[in-house]
Amino acid sequence: MEKRSDLNSFAALKRLVPREIKEGIKRRLQERRLSSAIQGMRHLPAGASPSVALLERLESGWSNEGMAAQLRFLEEVAQHALTTPGPILECGSGLTTLILALLAGRRGVDVWTLEHFPDWHARVANTLARYDLPHVNNVLAPLKDYGDFCWYEPPLEQLPKEFALVVCDGPPGTTKGGRVGLVPVLKSYLSPGTIILFDDAHRDEEARTMALWAKTIRFDSVLYDQMRGQFAVLKIK
Numbered sequence: 001m002e003k004r005s006d007l008n009s010f011a012a013l014k015r016l017v018p019r020e021i022k023e024g025i026k027r028r029l030q031e032r033r034l035s036s037a038i039q040g041m042r043h044l045p046a047g048a049s050p051s052v053a054l055l056e057r058l059e060s061g062w063s064n065e066g067m068a069a070q071l072r073f074l075e076e077v078a079q080h081a082l083t084t085p086g087p088i089l090e091c092g093s094g095l096t097t098l099i100l101a102l103l104a105g106r107r108g109v110d111v112w113t114l115e116h117f118p119d120w121h122a123r124v125a126n127t128l129a130r131y132d133l134p135h136v137n138n139v140l141a142p143l144k145d146y147g148d149f150c151w152y153e154p155p156l157e158q159l160p161k162e163f164a165l166v167v168c169d170g171p172p173g174t175t176k177g178g179r180v181g182l183v184p185v186l187k188s189y190l191s192p193g194t195i196i197l198f199d200d201a202h203r204d205e206e207a208r209t210m211a212l213w214a215k216t217i218r219f220d221s222v223l224y225d226q227m228r229g230q231f232a233v234l235k236i237k
Contacts, residue, residue: 034061038131041102050078050103062095072226073199076233077167078103080195084165087112089189091152091182092170093124097136100167101128105135112159114141114152116171143171151181162191169199178205183213190217194236202229210234 037058041050050058055074077096081088081103088100093115100111113136115121121140128136137158144153151171163186168179179198183190190196200206201223210221210232218237223230 030061030063032061033057034127035131037061038098038102038133041099042106047082049075049082050099055099058098059095062098070199070226070228070231072224073169073197073231074099076197076224076231080165080197081109082107084109084195086162086164087160088165088167089159089163089186090114090167090169091179092168093120093138094169096167096169097124097138098127098133101133101136105133109135110160111136112154112163113138114154114170115139116141116143116152143175145176146181146185149177149181149184150175151177151179151185154186159186159189162189163194166190166194166196168196173200173203173205178209180209180212183216187216190236192236196232196234196236198232198234200229201232206232 090113141152
């Protein structure tokens, strides 16, 4: 009975704490987890893959409330970030941006990230600056209506001539045409051997996207299961 009374008292005290204070404490705890995970990534030996536990800490610290990529996809991004020989394009920024910066950026590989949400772009930019994460070109790229689809409006004249790796996790599925714009807009930047990591491949819109891409470019594809759905790894032929 005494333990139950103590628990009830604690719960009552917790309810008295203003929401602003609780949210502030939560943010500080997340920032500590994120800082700890980033330091853990930085201390990995050259070429070493981050453990699932380390990726979980990074995900917890970033805390995108269910919107961040799933761990299996993050593992795949990390593996390719360690080995990709050339520039990386990222469609949609977030947790994967940090992984690319920590693993590819430290090898001197440039990352170009397209993001159309100003607030989200600012959050990623502030995190990159706070932790001095290198070689990321964090581009605010509004969505443009190309007729059959909407997609980012990238700074074409500034991009490298080709990308070795593309991490495709945006724009959101509610966008007209979904993610289909990658190939029609940037086809000339994708060469034989380019790898596309395509999240949410189990969704109908993403399946249609890959079918449309197959009419324009040739690629091999492998689907991988994760906790919720699938992602695809495409290799352009």
